[in-house]
Amino acid sequence: MKTQAMVMTDFNKSLELTEIEVPHLENGQVLVRLAASGVCGSDVHIWHGEDKRVKLPLIPGHEGVGYIEDIKGQHCSVDGQILHPGDLIIWNRGISCGRCYACQVLKQPSLCQERITYGINNPCDTPPYLNGCYAHHIILTADTDIIKLDDSTDPVTMVSASCSGATIAHAFDMCRIKPGSTVAVQGPGPLGLFAVAFARALGAGTIIVIGGTASRLDMCKKFGADMVLDRKSVSKKDRFDTIMQVTGGRGADIVIEAAGYPDAAKEGLDILAMGGTYLSTGFAQFTGYAQIDFFSQIVRKNAIIKGVWVSDTSHLYDAVHLISKNPPLFSNMVTHTMPLDNANQALELMASKKALKVVLTN
Ligand SMILES: [Zn+2]
Ligand SMILES: [Zn+2]
Known part of the structure; x- marks a missing residue:
């Protein structure tokens, strides 16, 4: 099976729609068909080569909501539900190691030195290749924290919980x-x-x-x-x-x-x-x-x-519940939606500040 992604091969150049072979899943991995991918202000900085964590070639995008298409073995949501194909999910964009000083002693996983963020740290020539949200599919690793969403959730409205929503939840936690x-x-x-x-x-x-x-x-x-x-x-x-x-x-x-x-x-x-x-x-x-x-x-x-540096899973959980209380209000935040292959236009819109929030609808 093949899928498509918008790949960044050079900074400040157009992203290119690229076909990528979906690899066989490893135990605990989850293949997700993306329904909404948020375009974040920090994606513009990544595009301009200003984020030192980035290695190219990259599938950008750290904000995603989508439907599970396949799971190898078992993967549970953060509240212990066994996940199944067809479930609508959102996930913590960052994966912390759980073993380092920040994770274990400080108990601040957002400061983990080994923290990996989808669409930022792992290039798309590194397994499992589908490492970012500017794509039709993403593969979530076995150690990704996943929240199962109600079927009635609007993915476009919910996707902002991933980054800006979770970061502000973190601020109020402090x-x-x-x-x-x-x-x-x-x-x-x-x-x-x-x-x-x-x-x-x-x-x-x-x-x-x-x-x-x-x-x-x-x-x-x-x-x-x-x-x-x-x-x-x-x-x-x-x-x-x-x-x-x-x-x-x-x-x-x-x-x-x-x-x-x-x-x-x-x-x-x-x-x-x-x-x-x-x-x-x-x-x-x-x-x-x-x-x-x-x-x-x-x-x-x-x-x-x-x-306030990024966020952890508890903050994502708070943001999801805040949006769930009043989706029509939060839908106002998304000023532009467009298909995946318009990702270059989406980045231009965010860079020009003409858009408050752009969401790629895949
Ligand atoms: Zn962001
Ligand atoms: Zn750690």
């Missing part, structure tokens, strides 16, 4: 949100939208979003933001004054950075309340330095600053 906590979100992209939705679901009080794209800020309101501040029309000082005004002069208890540029960190720590927590989720690679006044912005506030 802080204590109380009923009434004020949450400020920097950046209204997919990460920012999930931040708004999680904050609302977890009982936040006022949710404020700072961003630079009006249409995305409108989307944040749909997702539950009480106030949006457009940094193109509202100055930094006015943003600060407004946030202080709505928080009784205290600032935001939790600030989530989902923007990925260093200046955001400076502003985020300014608007952070005494005793507040700053969660940084938006930096996928080095983008420069931020100048921080440690006395006023951190020490004097007892501020907690936490980096």
Whole structure:
């Protein structure tokens, strides 16, 4: 049996639709027919050759939802159900070793030094070859954590749980949100939208979003933001004054950075309340330095600053359940769907920021 994938053989060049022989499965491996493959902002960085983990030739794509076509032996879902052909599934995009210091002592598998991510680490000349989601089929290894989805799930809506949804679930796993906590979100992209939705679901009080794209800020309101501040029309000082005004002069208890540029960190720590927590989720690679006044912005506030690197299976589980509560809302996040062989156009759309989220429908 043969399948097709969009293969990246060179950085900054077009991906090519390529026929690939589906290998015989090994014990525990699962052959999945992809129903939806998410195009992530970090795929654009991969395409530009900015991710040091990548080896070519690569089938990109770390976000997938699909139907099981074949299983060799047995593979159970994370809640112990035996999986069968025909089941609709989503899986943790990363596989951690379970044996290293990060996995066993820190109990933070997202920091595993051996962590392998579909569509990033393993080139498609390495077995089982079908190692990414920009394809009609992917082979999941025996140690991949799989979540079985309800048959009624819309794969296109659910696929964002894989990456941005799970990463924001990880952020909220690192802080204590109380009923009434004020949450400020920097950046209204997919990460920012999930931040708004999680904050609302977890009982936040006022949710404020700072961003630079009006249409995305409108989307944040749909997702539950009480106030949006457009940094193109509202100055930094006015943003600060407004946030202080709505928080009784205290600032935001939790600030989530989902923007990925260093200046955001400076502003985020300014608007952070005494005793507040700053969660940084938006930096996928080095983008420069931020100048921080440690006395006023951190020490004097007892501020907690936490980096959020990718996610683990528990975070994916949380994101799946968040989306399952209100699929029509999350369907708004996907601005473009297109067939697999339009993957080059999809990457261009994400690079130009004309699309909020593109999903390949295979
Ligand atoms: Zn991603
Ligand atoms: Zn490990």
